[in-house]
Amino acid sequence: MSKPVSAPTTIEDMYAQQGLSPIAGVDEAGRGSLVGPVVACAVILPQGLIINGVNDSKKLSPQRREELATRIKENALAYAFGVVGVDTIEEINILHASLLAMKIAVEGLTIAPKMVLFDGIKLPVGLPCEAVCIKQGDSASHLIAAASILAKVERDKMMLELHEQYPMYGFDRHKGYGTAAHKAALLEHGLCPQHRIGFCSGHKKNKR
8 A cells, every 4th residue: 555645845845755865955155246256055955854044045144144054064964065266257157157166066965966956047067967946946945045055154254264365355244245345445456366357347457
């Protein structure tokens, strides 16, 4: 006698009931920044595990992200990062750099997923398993939200390190995004080697 299958309550449940488990969620951070790398994370959590408080990283305070990142790492079956730097971003554009970072993250997992849930509307090419895009996935999928938190926390750490090298730009505050203070610093100091030239049109480039 077959065991009844309950109706799926999450996107992850839906794919797990199709036999597509383990499932990874993937998201990136830094796509809209004027400086530094784009960082992606892929994460696999135990099927059915819900970590209270996990949400789109942009809706969380830095302290809350740090707390949740620790809990996600403690509970994850596997997680991995993909980092694509400024030179590659300039060469292949930010969209393709983001897709590349996400693919690197998936390939870095120590457990091979059968399904990958990506935030966004475009998939990387050449993935080793089935995958689907979910628009606004960091709000719709627990796994993508977890990946968004890990990616954001990891990239913020990189920006704090960059701040130590170039304190005049205030990377510790705005993490490289185009705030008024960042744009004013660009006009005063020019670009540092980690600025994305294509993102900084109209600003002085004399110190690149």
